[in-house]
Amino acid sequence: EIVLTQSPGTLSLSPGERATLSCRASQSITTNYLAWYQQKPGQAPRLLIYGASTRVTGIPDRFSGSGSGTDFTLTISRLEPEDFAVYFCQEHRNPPGTFGQGTKLEIK
């Protein structure tokens, strides 16, 4: 089973700044089936990115995903107040794989 490790655990930034979140896999995700989800308190996760870099329709273009193999990154180019949340990565193979433990993006 692939283990996904996200870093940092908590990221403190101000609105307008750039956020870089990392997801590292214990072995190569050869199909690049890596997804990113955003979760706000009391809500279900929301799919942002799949296939490592494909943005879901309706997700602002300030969100971008990159990477391959074992190292993947979610970048938020200019943080808006509504972007402060917890972000999870997941190996979205068939059948579904594991989730990372999450990165909490908090307002500095």
Add this chain to the structure above:
Amino acid sequence: QVQLQQSGPGLVKPSQTLSLTCAISGDSVSSNSAAWSWIRQSPSRGLEWLGRTYYRSKWYREYAVSVKSRISINPDTSKNQFSLQLNSVTLEDTAVYFCARIFYGSFAMDVWGQGTTVTVSS
């Protein structure tokens, strides 16, 4: 617009069966381009995929190894919904349970239910 609406009790006694239902609107449980999953989230285990059901000329069910001996996910085509049953629950099954659609264009979980907090307690 696809929506999932969860229902079921929030309190289950140890050793009993946890039962939740997820009603689908805007899509079909029998869709050939989707699968219907249950996921749970707890502070100790994080997000954990539990299993799924889908229809490809016949019904399939796949379960996570961690719960395979205790879980059943079943479609109900007459009501366009699917259900989760988790038997012999313990305190470790206390979690927020979500249903979700896996869309086969992406194999990612693109639509989620609102979540149900289930507490296992006597």
